[in-house]
Amino acid sequence: MATHTAHSEHLDTSHAHTHAANDDGHEHGGPKVYAAVLAALLLLTVITVGASYIDFGGGMTNVVIAMFIASIKGSLVALFFMHLRWDKPMSAIVFCVSLFFLALFLIGCYTDLATREPAEPLNIKTKHAPGGQFGPPAPGAAGAPAGQPAPGAAAPAGTPQAAPAKH
């Protein structure tokens, strides 16, 4: 930051521009800053690959760590490579607003998913419900296959019985 200020002052005197006109015409950052950012990005890539080999316990912990590291990397790219750190605030506002609406989208969908039965795509043949039951667990469904000799034959017979029971 100190070098940036000194650099910009030097240019101010040599070109005798007003400060406003000078802002966009001359370089912020520079090769050293960009190289440092690249080094940080590569280091974080190594860390995130390394972290993927470790099980932090619980399926979501690894995802959260990976997304956290990705967000640091993304911030570095946006702030330095995309110049948001030195830009007029308008670019950052547009960027943050789009991220805000993406967050709303994600939070809304996750809330929906967490609070009710998932809607399955129609082409999924195998339900992931525990016990391999077809359809939502109904009071009569568990008892029906018990008397049948073959589980495969029981499933088509049990489904029509279970379906009207819901209504």
Next chain:
Amino acid sequence: MNQSLTDVDSHGEHHADHSHDSRLQHHFATFEQQFDAAKLGMWLFLGTEILMFGGLFVGFALQQAAHPEAFVAAHHHLDKKMGALNTVVLLLSSFTMVMAVHKAKQAKRAAMTAYLLVTLACAGTFMVVKFFEYQHKFHEGLLPGAFYKVQHIGEVPNQFIFFSFYFMMTGLHGIHVLIGMILITWLVIKGRTGAFDGKWYTPVDLVGLYWHLVDLIWIYLFPLLYLIT
């Protein structure tokens, strides 16, 4: 005499003693204003890009939450090393791109062209690696939706959902890389005649922003697709 009169008429008397730069469109007062307007437009476009990819990310997140075991099983078919290599290549290309913008500002034509060509080479490398990854998956039948070929009896079901997202997301990203390559080639051709300097380098800066966004999207795609365990 006639020539100078028409010049004054079309540009106003203030421009009579300047040599008018045709790169400054007459509806902008200054280069700075023109640059800011162009950049705002570019950022709005990038906002729509974020939301377009965002829809896919949200869909991925929901299906992953609904079928965690299928997503974990499917992601083992991806080669972490290939993904990591492409990440490094793309990060490197982002660095060379920002250096190209830096050199364009300083009107250092040769250096700018060199950095743009390295960026182009990195983008090409990315696509070649992607080609081999796709080829492997096509060969194995690891394809989206109904085209998915079951690998072995008793495998974790519903893995085709992961590959639907994999091909949609990396495919859309790959199309963006290809468009970026076309744009960078255009910059190289345009830059050879010395079109860019500190006053006007808008195309280099905007293509740079686009390229960094492509990099930014990959930064999230890589851990989501390749590293989830």
